[in-house]
Amino acid sequence: MSNLNRRTFLKTSVLGAAGAFVGNRLIGAEKLSPASMGRKQGSVIRRKLGNTGIELPIVSFGVMRADNPALIPAAIEAGYEHFDTAHVYQNGNNEKMLGEVLKDYPRDSFTIATKVPPEEKDKKTGHLLSGSTKKAFLEKLDISLKRLKMDYVDILYAHSISSRQAVGFEPILDALQTAKKQGKVRHIGLSTHRNEHEVIDEAIKVGVHEVILTAYNFKQDHRDKIKDAIARASQAGIGIVGMKNMSGGSMGKDSERSMNFSAALKWVLNDPHVHTNIPGIINFQQLKENFAAMENIDLTREDKEFLYAASMEEGIYCNGCETCVPSCRKDLPIADMMRAYMYAYGYREMKKAREVLDEHRITDNPCSDCSVCTVSCVKGFDVPGRLADIGRMGRIPHDFLV
Numbered sequence: 193m194s195n196l197n198r199r200t201f202l203k204t205s206v207l208g209a210a211g212a213f214v215g216n217r218l219i220g221a222e223k224l225s226p227a228s229m230g231r232k233q234g235s236v237i238r239r240k241l242g243n244t245g246i247e248l249p250i251v252s253f254g255v256m257r258a259d260n261p262a263l264i265p266a267a268i269e270a271g272y273e274h275f276d277t278a279h280v281y282q283n284g285n286n287e288k289m290l291g292e293v294l295k296d297y298p299r300d301s302f303t304i305a306t307k308v309p310p311e312e313k314d315k316k317t318g319h320l321l322s323g324s325t326k327k328a329f330l331e332k333l334d335i336s337l338k339r340l341k342m343d344y345v346d347i348l349y350a351h352s353i354s355s356r357q358a359v360g361f362e363p364i365l366d367a368l369q370t371a372k373k374q375g376k377v378r379h380i381g382l383s384t385h386r387n388e389h390e391v392i393d394e395a396i397k398v399g400v401h402e403v404i405l406t407a408y409n410f411k412q413d414h415r416d417k418i419k420d421a422i423a424r425a426s427q428a429g430i431g432i433v434g435m436k437n438m439s440g441g442s443m444g445k446d447s448e449r450s451m452n453f454s455a456a457l458k459w460v461l462n463d464p465h466v467h468t469n470i471p472g473i474i475n476f477q478q479l480k481e482n483f484a485a486m487e488n489i490d491l492t493r494e495d496k497e498f499l500y501a502a503s504m505e506e507g508i509y510c511n512g513c514e515t516c517v518p519s520c521r522k523d524l525p526i527a528d529m530m531r532a533y534m535y536a537y538g539y540r541e542m543k544k545a546r547e548v549l550d551e552h553r554i555t556d557n558p559c560s561d562c563s564v565c566t567v568s569c570v571k572g573f574d575v576p577g578r579l580a581d582i583g584r585m586g587r588i589p590h591d592f593l594v
Contacts, residue, residue, distance in 0.1 A: 235487045236249045236250075236271060236486045236487060237249065237250045237461075237486055237487065237489065238250065239464075239467040239468065240431075240467065241403065241431035241432075241433075241467045241468065242402060242403065242426065242429050242430045242431030242432070242467065243402070243429035243430075243431075244347075244378075244379045244402055244403065244431050246303060246346065246379075246431070248273055248274050248303070248467065248468040249271065249272070249273060249274075249468065249486045250461050250466075250467070250468055250469065250485070250486055250489070251272075251457070251461070251468065251469055251471065251482050251483065251485055251486045252272060252273070252274035252275070252276060252433070252468045252469065252470045253267050253272045253274065253275045253276065253470065253473055254276050254435065254470035254471055254472040254473060255275050255276060255277045255281070255286055255289075255290060255472075255473075256276070256277065256278065256281045256282075256286065256472055257472045257474050257539070257541055257544070258286070258289075258472070258473055258474050259282065259285070259286075259289065259474075260474075260475075261289050261292065261293050263473065263474075263475070263476065263479065264289075264290065264293040264294065265293060266476060266479060267473070267479055268297065268301070268302065270479060270483055271483065271486070272479075272483075273302055273303060274302070274303045274304070274305070274346075274468060274470075275290060275294075275302060275303075275304045275305070276304075276305045276306075276405075276433075276435075276470040277290055277304070277305070277306050277307075277340075278306055278307035278308075278309075278349075278351060279306060279307060279308045279309065279332050279333075279335070279336045279351070280307075280309060280351070284335070284339055287306065287336055287339035287340050288339045288340075290304070290340060291339050291340040291341035291342065292341070294340070294341075294342075295341045299342070303346040303347070304340070304342070304345050304346055304347075305345060305346060305347035305348070305349060305403075305405070305433075306336050306340070306345050306347075306348060306349070307348075307349040307350075307351035307352075307383055307405075308329055308332045308333050308336065308348065308349070308350065308351055309332075309350075309351040309352060310329065310350060310351070310358070310361070310364050325363050326363045326364070326366050326367040326370065329350075329363070329364060329367035330367050330370065330371060333348065333367075333371055333376060333377075334376075337376060343375070343376070344375055344376050344377055344378060345376070345377050345378070346377070346378045346379065347377070347378070347379050347380070347381060347403050348368065348371055348372075348376075348377035348379075348380050348381070349380075349381050349382050349383045349403070349405055350364050350368060350381075350382045350383070351382075351383050352383055352384070352385055353382045353383065353384050353391055354384060354385065354386040354387050354391065354512070355387060355390075355391070356387075356390055356391065356394040358391075359382065359391055359394040359395050359398055359401075360394065360398045365398070365400055368380040368400065368401075369400065379402040379403055379431070380400070380401060380402055380403070381395075381401045381402055381403030381404050381405065381430075381431070382395060382401055382404060382405070383404075383405035383406070383435070384404070384405070384406050384407065385407045385436070385512055385531075386407075386511075386512035386513070386514070386527065387512075387513070388406045388407055388408070388414075388417075388418045388421065389414065389417040389418050389420070389421035390421075391404075391406075392404055392406060392418070392421040392422065392424070392425050393421050393424065393425075395425065395430065396424060396425050396428050396430065401430060402430060402431060403430065403431040403432075403433060404425055404430055404431070404432055404433070405433040405434075405435055405470070406418065406422065406432065406433070406434065406435065407434075407435055407436035407512075408422070408434045408435070408436065408437065408460055408463075408466065409436055409437050409438065409439040409456060409459070409460065409509065410439060410456060410459045410460075410499055410502070410503055411439035411440065411502070411503065411507050411509040412509065412511060413511050413513075413570065413571065414511060414513070419463060419465075422463065422465045422466060423465045425465075426465035426467075427465075431467055432465055432466050432467050433466075433467065433468055433469065433470060434460050434466045434468070434469040434470070435469070435470050435471075436509075437456055437457050437459075437460045437469050437471050438451065438453055438456050438457070438471060438472075439451065439456055439502075439507060439508075439509045440507060440508035440509035440510075440534045440538040440539075441508070441534065441538030441539040441540075442508055442537065442538045442539075444505070444506060444507060444508050444537075445508070445537040445581070451502075452494075452495065452498040452499075452502070453471075453481065454481065454484070454485065454495065455491065455492075455494075455495035455496075455498050455499055456499075457469065457471055457482065457485050458485055458489045458490070458491055458495060459491070459495075459499055461485055461489040462489055462491065472539075506571065506572055506573065507571075508533070508534055508537060508538045509534065509538075510527060510530035510531065510533075510534065510571070510573070511570070511571065512527045512530075512531070513527075513570065514526070514527050515570055516567045516568060516569050516570070516575060519566050519567050519568055520566065520567050521562065521566055522558060522559075522562070524558055524559075524579070525552045526567065526575060526579070528548055528551070528552055529548070529549070529552070529554065529578075529579050529582055529583070530573070530575075530578065531548055532544075532545040532546075532548035532549050532554075532582050532585075533545070533578050533579075533581065533582040535548065536582060536585065537581075537582075542585070542593040543590075543593045545582065545585060546585060546586070546588070546590065546593055549582070549583070549585060549586045550586075554582075554583055554586045555583075555586035555587060556583055556584065556586055556587060557579065557580040557583040557584055558579060558583055559576045559579050559580055559583070560580070562576070
């Protein structure tokens with residue numbers, strides 16, 4: 193199996209100091225069906241989502257970066273059943289796109305998850321603050337339901353929970369439980385991108401969350417801790433959904449090695465405690481590639497060789513551990529800037545990268561006046577170099593981003 197190039201970039205823009213970035217416009221629509229996928233009826237691997245009563249194919253549709261409505265009916269025709277979006281994706285347009293397409297399908301023919309972010313979160317610790325209220329959370333949910341043109345979603349996550357304190361934060365727990373009692377959601381949970389094993393273990397202890405959406409990939413230094421926590425949660429009846437399976441989208445800004453996306457996805461799918469995964473899909477080729485893993489998760493010799501070699505490389509995926517922050521004299525949001533770097537250089541998602549920078553008001557290289565960097569990264573990343581690369585993007589006009 194050769195390494196798969198999953199990106200089709202049809203528009204190139206030279207963006208000043210930030211360098212040449214390539215847009216990810218979608219390839220033309222084509223009719224996809226079980227037959228065109230090359231599969232036989234009933235050959236898809238399915239798993240139960242904890243104690244929710246939902247059973248899904250092991251690969252679902254991460255809609256975050258998709259902006260072509262034609263992808264959704266093609267996915268349904270092919271056999272995808274679960275779609276994952278969020279209140280904040282594409283400034284709400286992601287939910288609107290899904291709602292416009294899915295309104296023409298029977299409500300029981302698919303499942304959908306959305307994520308609502310708590311109102312206020314400490315950028316450094318991930319702790320939820322007193323301003324994060326039940327009222328604000330439920331108001332955002334109502335906006336999401338209106339965009340989706342639905343009376344309820346199948347799964348509602350408290351979005352991007354990254355500390356033990358945030359897991360048990362009463363106003364958000366109360367909001368989740370209230371939404372379920374009101375019939376606006378069937379099942380409740382949380383999503384986590386950092387300190388995943390601690391968040392998962394705390395969710396087991398709290399005993400409220402029915403589903404956990406967690407970052408999980410072969411490039412995480414703490415992947416064994418996540419694996420163990422996932423097993424504990426699954427055994428406790430919590431549904432586990434995997435994300436960030438593709439380890440940042442590339443092996444690095446200047447790496448000669450291409451990401452083997454099939455191997456990266458199958459690595460996660462081989463964990464039986466992960467019930468489904470939501471790799472991001474932005475074109476029809478990716479629909480086909482990801483679907484192949486629904487039927488066969490066996491790692492080939494070439495897959496294993498790639499995973500071993502790639503695990504030794506520096507790569508582009510930041511653990512988000514924030515152990516570097518105390519050594520930074522400026523107390524910079526390094527993990528978030530590294531996430532922006534991943535969106536830009538890994539996924540070629542310039543707008544998403546810029547959203548992260550704007551959130552932290554980064555408009556230039558924040559390290560430019562530091563003669564010596566005191567930051568040390570556990571993964572060996574050139575932190576000042578990467579912050580300089582992505583920080584300059586803050587000067588690019590939004591109209592130039594694709």
